[in-house]
Amino acid sequence: MRVDNNQRIDTLINQLDLSDHIALFKQFFSRENSLYIEGDQELHYRYIKALDAIEFKAPPKVADFTNSKLHLKKQGVLPFEQIFEIIKVVRYFRYFKNKNLEGIIGEWMEKFVIEEKFLEVEKYFTHDGKFDENLDETLFGLSARIKEHKANISSSLKRLTSSQKISPYLIDTQVHLVNDEECLLVRGGFNHVLKGAMIGRSSSGGFYVSPDIILKTKEQIRYINEEREAIFYTYAKEFSSKFAELLPFINFADKEFTKFDNYQARVLFAKSRDLQLIKSKKDAKIILEGFIHPALHHAKPIHVDFSKNILMITGVNAGGKTMLLKSILSAAFMAKYIIPMKLNEHKSHIGNFKQVLAIIDDPQNVKNDISTFAGRMQEFSKIFEHKDALVGVDEIELGTDSDEAAALFKVILDELILKGHKIVVTTHHKRLAALMADRDDVELMAAIYDEQNRMPTYEFMHGIIGKSYAFETASRYGISNKIVQEAKILYGDNSEKLNLLIERGSQLERELKQKHKKVDEKLQELEVKERDLKEERIQIFEELQREKNALKESYKIAIDEAKNAARAGDMKAIHRAMNEANKKLPPEKKEKVNQHVEFKVGENVKYHSKKGVIIAMKDKNEAIVEVDGMRVRVKTSQLKHTQIIKQKPTTDVKVNVQRRAGLKCDLHGMRAEEATEVLDKFISDALINGWDEVIVYHGIGTGKLSYAVKEFLKAHPKVKKFEDAPQHLGGFGAKLVTL
Numbered sequence: 001m002r003v004d005n006n007q008r009i010d011t012l013i014n015q016l017d018l019s020d021h022i023a024l025f026k027q028f029f030s031r032e033n034s035l036y037i038e039g040d041q042e043l044h045y046r047y048i049k050a051l052d053a054i055e056f057k058a059p060p061k062v063a064d065f066t067n068s069k070l071h072l073k074k075q076g077v078l079p080f081e082q083i084f085e086i087i088k089v090v091r092y093f094r095y096f097k098n099k100n101l102e103g104i105i106g107e108w109m110e111k112f113v114i115e116e117k118f119l120e121v122e123k124y125f126t127h128d129g130k131f132d133e134n135l136d137e138t139l140f141g142l143s144a145r146i147k148e149h150k151a152n153i154s155s156s157l158k159r160l161t162s163s164q165k166i167s168p169y170l171i172d173t174q175v176h177l178v179n180d181e182e183c184l185l186v187r188g189g190f191n192h193v194l195k196g197a198m199i200g201r202s203s204s205g206g207f208y209v210s211p212d213i214i215l216k217t218k219e220q221i222r223y224i225n226e227e228r229e230a231i232f233y234t235y236a237k238e239f240s241s242k243f244a245e246l247l248p249f250i251n252f253a254d255k256e257f258t259k260f261d262n263y264q265a266r267v268l269f270a271k272s273r274d275l276q277l278i279k280s281k282k283d284a285k286i287i288l289e290g291f292i293h294p295a296l297h298h299a300k301p302i303h304v305d306f307s308k309n310i311l312m313i314t315g316v317n318a319g320g321k322t323m324l325l326k327s328i329l330s331a332a333f334m335a336k337y338i339i340p341m342k343l344n345e346h347k348s349h350i351g352n353f354k355q356v357l358a359i360i361d362d363p364q365n366v367k368n369d370i371s372t373f374a375g376r377m378q379e380f381s382k383i384f385e386h387k388d389a390l391v392g393v394d395e396i397e398l399g400t401d402s403d404e405a406a407a408l409f410k411v412i413l414d415e416l417i418l419k420g421h422k423i424v425v426t427t428h429h430k431r432l433a434a435l436m437a438d439r440d441d442v443e444l445m446a447a448i449y450d451e452q453n454r455m456p457t458y459e460f461m462h463g464i465i466g467k468s469y470a471f472e473t474a475s476r477y478g479i480s481n482k483i484v485q486e487a488k489i490l491y492g493d494n495s496e497k498l499n500l501l502i503e504r505g506s507q508l509e510r511e512l513k514q515k516h517k518k519v520d521e522k523l524q525e526l527e528v529k530e531r532d533l534k535e536e537r538i539q540i541f542e543e544l545q546r547e548k549n550a551l552k553e554s555y556k557i558a559i560d561e562a563k564n565a566a567r568a569g570d571m572k573a574i575h576r577a578m579n580e581a582n583k584k585l586p587p588e589k590k591e592k593v594n595q596h597v598e599f600k601v602g603e604n605v606k607y608h609s610k611k612g613v614i615i616a617m618k619d620k621n622e623a624i625v626e627v628d629g630m631r632v633r634v635k636t637s638q639l640k641h642t643q644i645i646k647q648k649p650t651t652d653v654k655v656n657v658q659r660r661a662g663l664k665c666d667l668h669g670m671r672a673e674e675a676t677e678v679l680d681k682f683i684s685d686a687l688i689n690g691w692d693e694v695i696v697y698h699g700i701g702t703g704k705l706s707y708a709v710k711e712f713l714k715a716h717p718k719v720k721k722f723e724d725a726p727q728h729l730g731g732f733g734a735k736l737v738t739l
Helices: 002-015 019-026 041-052 066-073 080-097 103-109 116-122 137-161 212-245 247-273 321-336 372-383 402-418 431-436 470-476 481-491 493-568 571-584 672-688 704-715
Strands: 176-178 181-186 196-201 207-211 286-291 302-306 310-315 355-359 389-393 422-426 442-450 455-462 604-607 610-619 622-627 630-635 639-641 664-666 693-697 721-724 734-738
Touching (some): 002 019, 019 247, 066 212, 080 116, 137 207, 207 212, 310 321, 321 389
Parallel strands (some): 664 693
Antiparallel strands (some): 622 630
């Protein structure tokens, strides 16, 4: 089944002209991999996007581990080459782990814990996979002996080349290496002066000869190499034994590298060609914005909204209908396999389909021994075996009478939709398009033709049936004007008018349905808004009633507590109860102050209920106002302009106000700076209202607030005296102030 599925995918890739694109993509794999990543595609896409956000070097090319793991499982001995393939993977993961990445990539790399046994093997291999003989004393000595023997061979051969006896037979004086054998290149007749074994012939007719004088040295080298190979085998056996014990870790690394290879190939391929990574969504809608098929060069970007069940593409021959169909199917295929493509990823939306099926090629050939139409019927019958697929059919009426085909294919398309298929169809015949045009689940697109320049534009318009422009296309491709004109006469004006009526009628019908749909949607939207407003009004009224009842109840409780405290004669309890009651009241709405209002010296203003004149400005936020002969410092936010006629207040007016105690200012819990500001305003208000004695509560606490209050009262020009309050009014925690 897997082989058949791979063959089907390969066939589809060829049909959609994606072969070159996929071949380029596969070059980024470290080892051969399937296009589809097994498992949760949403999770895979998260890893791919996280990997796309960082910079990293590509992994090395790595061989498949299947045979190596099988040998280890059977306690076999792996050659150094296979051992190093495993080491390469682990080293790459260590490189990634050492980047100390955050997020899901960092969490993934934390899973790789390399055991000490693995490090004991890894240390024997250099970065390019060579066995490090310096770590073994015996091997190091053997390598030194081989170098010595090779140096002797080189010296012997150089002596021969300088020999007067042999020099006439030498073609050159170089030492050649043929089949890993050192030799000299000589002419014919050399056997009279040089004894040795002939290794080969040169293209010029010379002989490559290995002299006998170096045979003994070469034999010694061979013995040393056999000894080295025996040592290498011992190491390979030891390494394989340790890797057999580490087989679970190797299986894990192999599996994770396969997954990582799929991720990095997509990321690096996308970066190399400025492509976008997009994954299919969990629906069947397709919206392509700025899509360019990878097989096209300098192509116009495609803009398609294919949200309905059927997309029918009509219009001019050679106008790009087939390429549009292939583009839609290609985008769905690449999104399904998360293969990078060129499009606007933020404005595009590609649904998910179990399969992507295409009926594009003409099945008629000598080998098939079948007609075009019969072959098409065979392909349609196979589509009925599937469900929930994206199906593309190019030139749907190909191979039979278009009128008969229109009726047949309308019924076929209806049945395919019942099976959950989404279908893209191209045709240059109008009969089928006219039959389907009035349906809500059908989207029409027409290839646009430039009649002035008599050539297609390779652009498309939604919602209309396009003309085929057969006569214009024939002229463009070399058919004489005489033949084309005779064909037009034979075709007749009535047929042309009929086609125009079909096109115009279909267009008007679709426009009318669209208008009706918009009106219905607007009415529905208004009904929803009206219903929401009614519900909101009821909710606000009910909430208001609940708030009012809750406030009444809480205030009643607080007042009752204050009354009970009053009956007991406890002043502190009375103040606490009144404060709690006031807290239950709704917050006082502060008047919004116009930030643009400015005050100037000499302007008439109103401060609370008193009218006065600004006599000085500290800054734009604070002024000194003369009110009833007294000067007070106030915030400009507390002032209002007034239009009264300016009058100089008399200073000899005496206000006889009855001496009243019990007017209080509670500064508990305030900072010194805040308390002095509140106290300043309180004393100003008291003076304006004619009060000559007030009480200030500051508490005992740490004494800082008490000290600040004393200092402020000492410095205030309107404070005649102050003293600690009586015990029943707060004692040391309050001040009785005379103004």
